Each structure stands twice: as C-alpha cells, then as structure tokens.
Amino acid sequence: MKLGVCYYPEHWPKSRWQEDAQQMQKIGIEYVRIGEFSWSTIEPTPGELHWEWLDESLDILHSHGLKVILGTPTATPPKWLVDRNPSMLAKDEQGRVRHFGSRRHYTFASLEYREECRRIVTLMAERYGQHPAVASWQTDNEFGCHDTILSYAEADLAAFRLWLAAKYGTVDALNKAWGNVFWSMDYRSFDEIELPNLTVTEANPSHRLDFQRCCSDQVVAFNKLQVDILREYSAGRDLVHNYMGFFTAFDHHKVGQDLDVASWDTYPLGFLDQEAIYTEEEKHQYLRVGHPDFGAFHHDLYRGCGKGRLWIMEQQPGPVNWAPHNPTPADGAVRLWTWEAFSHGAELVSYFRWRQAPFGQEQMHAGLLRPDAQEAEAAKEAAQVANEVKQLAQSLGLDAEELVSLPSAGKVALMFDYDACWSLDIQPQSRAYRYLFWSYRVYEALRELGLSVDIIPSDASLDMYELLVLPAQAHITSELQEKLNAYEGVLLAGPRTGSKTDTYQIPENLAPGPLANLLPLTVERVDALPEHTQLAVSGKWGTGKLKHWHEQIKTNLPCVLKDDAGNPVLMGADRHFYLASCLDNNLLKLSLAKLAEKASLPTYYLPKGVRIRERGNVIFVFNYASQSVVFEPENAELLLGSKTLGSACVAIWKKNK
Ligand code: GAL
16 A cells, blocks of 8 residues: 655756655655656657656656656657657547647557657667666556547558458458448448448447447557567566546456556546536535545456556546536545545555646646645645554554555456447437446445445456346357356346347347346337436335336346336346346345345445445445544444544444454
8 A cells, every 4th residue: 555646857947856756755655657748858859869857867766765657658749750640640530630739649540650659668668677766667648538549530440441351351241240231331342441430320330339449459459569568678567557537438458458557547526527427416515525436436447457456546636627617625535535545455546746737738736746846735645644554554463565465356246348338328229328327326336335346347257256236238248148157146137238249239039138048038128218207116125216228028037126017127036137227326225235135245334425345354434425424333443533434534444353
C-alpha cells in the first residue's frame, strides 16, 4: 500500500527539483510517474535528443529514494512529427481531421505513427531501461481519452479490410455472417468494404460490431509494440497502462494480458457530475465525496484486467477542470478514496498531480501543491494515509510491505464483457438501457449487501465463486457455456443474456440461446421501455418496479417475481436463475440477498451511503453519506477510526476468529 504522485519536472525550473523530491518524501510518497507528455522536450526537433533534463530529474528522484514510473510520450506527438506524417491523424465520424493542438492526435491504426513510436520508445528504453530509479513503465496515456478509439481515416480503413479478411477468409463468409442480403449490402471483395460511418441511416450492426472489435485490436497491437520493446530493454520492471472510468471502447482484458499491472485514473467528483448514469439526487447527495460505488466498481473491474494486480495511477486530489461543474472535495474525501482503493487490493495510489500548473489547459486542476508551491488540503490527507498504513501494518503484526499480501478476491463474481457491451450498445433498443449502467447497478446492489465482488472477464475461472452474476452476457461462447455447465455455485443470468450470436444475429432458438439447456426458457417478446415508464413487480422475493427492459418469457421454471400481468420476471430453481427485466435498486438488492443466502454468503444491513470491503479478516468501512452514521461489524475489533463515522470517514476492523 504505497503512495505516488504524477510529476512534470519539465514544467518547473530545475532549481526547484530537489525541494520537490524532499517534499514528496516528507509526505510519504514513494513512487513518481513522469515523462508521459514530454516528447517535445525530449526531441524538440527531429533527431535532436535532449535527455539531460530527464537524466537529472531521474537522478534527483533516485537520490531521494523515490521510484519512478516512466511514461512513454506517445500520447503527445510533437508538431513537427505530425506535419511530417499528416496521415497519422485520426478522423471523426463525420470524416473531419482531428488536428494538433491538444493531445491524442493520432489513430492507433497508423503504421507511420507506430514506426515513430517504435523509434522513440526504443531510444527511451535503451537509455533508461536499466536506470536504478526506473521501477516501472507506463505505456502512452489513457488509451481512448477524448473519444479516440474509433477513427475513420484511410489508415483505419486499410486496417479494417485486413482484419476482416483475416477473420472471414472469403467475402462470401462475411456476407453470410453479416446478413448482407438484407438491403442489398452484399460485397464482391474485401476492398469494397467501407467504414461504417456516413451511411444514410444506421449501418449494419454486424459491420459496426466488427469495426469496434477491429479498433480495439489496434489498441492492443499499439500497446504490444511498446511492451515488446520495454521487455527487451527493461526486463523485470512492471509494465502498466492507465485506464479510465466508465470507458468501454476497447477490450481492457485483452490489453491487460500484455501488461503486469492494471492501473486506472480515478476522479470521483468529475465523473459524478459528468455521467448520465447518476440521477440528479445522487449528484446532489454525493457532490463532495463521489458516488459510493464509483471507485469500488472500477477497482474491482480493473483488478480483473491486470492479472490480479491493481494500481491507481491518478487519484483526484481536489477540484478538476474538465467536468461541467468542478466542486471541491469534502475534507477527508481524498483519504477515503485512497483507503477505498487499498481495500480493493490496490498496491499503489498515485495522486494527479504534484503541483497545480499555472499555464495550459489544466490550470484550474488542483494538485497536492498549489501553483505557489504551498501544500493544498490533499497533501495533508496523503500524509495522514501514509502514517495510517504503517499503523495498520503494526496492528496486524505485519511489515508495511506485507500488507499487499492480504487477500483481495471476493466470493461473488460479476461478469463484465467488453464485446457484450458493444453488442448491446450498438442496438440498445431502449435509449434508457446501457450495458455498463445496468452492470454498475447490479454491482451497486451487491455492494449495498456488504458483499466483496470480483468483476471478471468471460474467460475467467469460476471455481472460487459461490455466486456468479451475468448482467447481460450477450454472446455465450462454447467455452463459456462449458464452464457454466460445470459451475457449482449459484448463477444469475440477467436480461439480454444469450441474445446474440458471435456475428450479431439472433440465435436460432431465440434468447437465451445456448444457455437454454441450463435455463429452460425462451424469450418470446421484448418490451423496451422509455425512462419514464416503470412497471409493477411482485412475488415471493419482494415487490418493486421494473424499468428499461422487460422480456416476456415462456417457461415452466418456478417464478419468484412476476409482473402485473403474471409474466415471469425472476425465475429458476435450485442454483440457476434468470432475470427477465431490469429491476429497481431495492428489488434488485432483495433478490440478490436471496441468491446470496442460497450461496451461503452472509450479507450485511448497511446504513445508506455506507460501504464495506473485506480483505481476509480485515474489514474496511467507508461513509459516503453527508451525515454521521454508526456501524459496527459483529465480532470484530477496531483497528482504526471509530464505530461512529462522520461524513467521508473510514474505519478499519479485524474480524475475531
Ligand atoms: C486524465 C489524464 C491526465 C490529466 C487528468 C486531469 O484523464 O490522464 O493527464 O489530464 O485527466 O484530470
């Protein structure tokens, strides 16, 4: 459980660097990420390389015992490079070029740009691969930020045609798979295929899905190119990339396979304000601490993308600049977010950024230091956490280093699948339905029951889970089907599970497709509802409302919840259950509590705004509510904090044997 910070020495006079390093050390920071936007400082003009500033900066950090995460600078190619390779620029869906002047001005598919990346990353890796300060490398920065995964330039078209030819072999196979007979869309060769933009009305969903998959694979290849170089010159260092919140445009599980650790950038207030998922009430209620499940959901999701290892590369330290509104965090919120990350297995929490920059696009974005180098509120909270970590280790009789070995896995698994997400978002059928949002609400309900959850990919092993939830696994592969058949815990499959084939067609036996042997039922009709319409649901497991999505099911399975007309809503027997609709939060929670009971998992009654997470016998308690609450786990001893938790407070308990 270490602290870090994102640092831009190139923004400040050299005379300041020693002092920065000293101050970091004083706060308790051990890791420093640098370099990820520094290409024009390293190479101001083609081939003229200026390493001296980076040499000096690394040496200073090293002399203060700080470990460095060195970023490859490929998210910000310099102007001269873009002017030499204009075809590297991305194009938006309208076919307009996305120009130089901010960042991420490239398309992943550009082979010219990949060569430039190969050159600069090799130069950096040769020079610093063995530097004693360099503990880790970050590839690029936030793949996909500013909507940069789907690009419609010539390079993208060339990559797409090759990708399709490799996938389908013959264009006839593609025509069949896509159902191109519909609207006379048949092609005679792969060279006739265009990108799915600027069509008169919506393009074929199979075409769109394959384009999304292809773009995602370009990200995987782009990342892998850098990884291969870094492994060659800097073996033994952790390779990492920093993912984003609520971002699904590429397959993070696939990118994660090539890396050692998954990290992500967490901005709880920025996302609360910006995201359509949150209601106005939630935005109001959690204005200064963020939604109680925002951090947790992503920690659990990305831990599952990173071979079990998780870092927070950028933690919000104060107001950000990029959301529609940018409020100040509550006192204690930065500490709470840091502990929440540790409670989900994060090995490192690194704050963005060290010192607020007085220039450029982010001059209104807080840092641990103010622009005048005085410590901002977050610096005190970071220092407090650094001390508390030591205290926790001591009270558990562990070395601070050993804390990371506390188990972080949960007993409940929620399957999250990027391909399913793309499929269901391409034709949402109701604008109110979104795969990600529905998955998040299922996660929220599980967490409100005090359950510790793992968010797993569809190819994960299921053995260690007592309860498995598939929120909407659109396509069930034969491998997944086999695993589900062998699975011995309690299974809940949600609406839209098994509703599509691999090439975006409706399965011959209708949904849930291949899952019909485990769950003998047929989805006969779908009622896709607008946001304002909610229908009553009741049954043995509770009463409430359904919304957004409602399937009409034919089945002989026993039903525990039905709609007003007597149609099955939640059905199943023994260990296998199917949910045909999106339920409101309370009914969803009641239903999941019943399933947890069947799986012999204890659940908690938590006050509103309170969340817990367990790591082995350690229980972390968080209060996101704006008022004080009292919560005391049974048969446990207090290690830190108190049972009365003020707003944004944390308590840590140890379960007695
Ligand atoms: C992240 C990005 C950082 C910085 C930060 C501001 O998306 O990686 O470079 O822009 O947001 O909140």
